[in-house]
Amino acid sequence: MSQPSKPNRREMLELAISRGLLVAGSASILSQQQLLADWQAAEAQSNKPTSAEVLGPFYRKGAPDQPNLRVPGDPGFPLKVVGRVLNTKGQLVEGARVELWHADHGGLYDTKGYKYRASLAPDAKGIYSVDTVMPGHYADRPAQHIHYLISAPGHKTLITQAYFATDPFFEGNPDKNWNKRGIAANKELVLPVKLFEGGSKPSDPARAEITFDIVLEKA
Ligand SMILES: [Fe+2]
Known part of the structure; x- marks a missing residue:
């Protein structure tokens, strides 16, 4: 899945409007720019790297490529x-x-x-x-x-x-x-x-x- 090319400013404004972040014609240019900046910041935030945690003592190398870890009769939901x-x-x-x-x-x-x-x-x-x-x-x-x-x-x-x-x-x-x-x-x-x-x-x-x-x- 490839990401579409980066939208230009007009496309970003249209996208912001379509998401309800802007109401066309009702906001001043200045507030539109602020709203656009806020929206861009929120978009960037959504792609921030996932937080790291500790490995813990129970990691084992060499696990198989197996999608079915549960077998019939296993306790647990x-x-x-x-x-x-x-x-x-x-x-x-x-x-x-x-x-x-x-x-x-x-x-x-x-x-x-x-x-x-x-x-x-x-x-x-x-x-x-x-x-x-x-x-x-x-x-x-x-x-x-x-x-x-x-x-x-x-x-x-x-x-x-x-x-x-x-x-x-x-x-x-x-x-x-x-x-x-x-x-x-x-x-x-x-x-x-x-x-x-x-x-x-x-x-x-x-x-x-x-x-x-x-x-x-x-x-
Ligand atoms: Fe654990």
Whole structure:
């Protein structure tokens, strides 16, 4: 997916108007310029690099490229994780590798094998995806989380984590509690969770889903 070429000033104004940021004819030139500057700043902010977090003690090299981490009978609520790897211009990053790992439903990591661990190459549309279960809580890190290590040619390797806005740890108010006990480096890492009822087939269970788009900096 390639990003359209940078819009000129007129196109940006039209876009700003279409987004309700400006009302044509009603604002002075000066205030239009200020509004345009604010809008440009907001656009740039949306492509800032994803915040880094610590690697943690449970990373293991060599995880397989496996999108199905959950097998029938696994305890825990089914979870689908999807996302893309982008650069700061919002373009897909070529050749990215997304490693992710998390604790099982009981809060334990597989330290000998590769359960709930994957090293993924995004597909032709730039999307990575795994089917897994909601991570459990454990004493040292009392919020559910998924660890990430993302690498790509020409970009800085990023280590980060994803959290869940539905986690009881955030007490129903992640906007206020995202940094409770210093848990998350940035509010953006606490992700909204979509819930799906699922269908009658085992392949279509009730599940949660998060989308985590990652923005890498150039090396
Ligand atoms: Fe962890």
